Amino acid sequence: MAYSTLEEVKALLRITDASHDTEITALIDDADAKIDNKLQNYEATLPLTPVPGAINKSSKYLAAAFYLKLSPLSEIMKAQADVFDKIGLEFLSEYITEKYHAGTIQ
Numbered sequence: 001m002a003y004s005t006l007e008e009v010k011a012l013l014r015i016t017d018a019s020h021d022t023e024i025t026a027l028i029d030d031a032d033a034k035i036d037n038k039l040q041n042y043e044a045t046l047p048l049t050p051v052p053g054a055i056n057k058s059s060k061y062l063a064a065a066f067y068l069k070l071s072p073l074s075e076i077m078k079a080q081a082d083v084f085d086k087i088g089l090e091f092l093s094e095y096i097t098e099k100y101h102a103g104t105i106q
Helices: 006-013 021-039 053-070 075-100
Strands: none
Touching (some): 006 021, 021 053, 021 075, 053 075
16 A cells, blocks of 8 residues: 555646656655655554555655656756655654654654
C-alpha cells in the first residue's frame, strides 16, 4: 500500500491528464522507499498501516519533487522541486520527532 495516491500527487503538480500516470506511480514508490529507509531505524514493521497523515504528506511532496527533478527544468521548476523536497522531509521529520522524539532528518 502506497503512502500517497496518484491523484494526490497529480493534484499537487496540477496535472490533469493521464499521460504521466505510470511515471508518477513509480515515483510514489521511490518516495515511499525513501521514507521507509528513514523509518527502518524506528519501526519493526513497514510499510506503516494505517498511513499517518504526516507520512501521507511526506510521500506526496517527495514524489512531486522527484517528478519535477526528472522533468526539463526551468529555474522556477527547480526551485519548486527544492521546496517540495524540503516540505516532504519536514513532514517526515515531524512524524519521527512526534512519535520517537528523535530530532530532524538530514
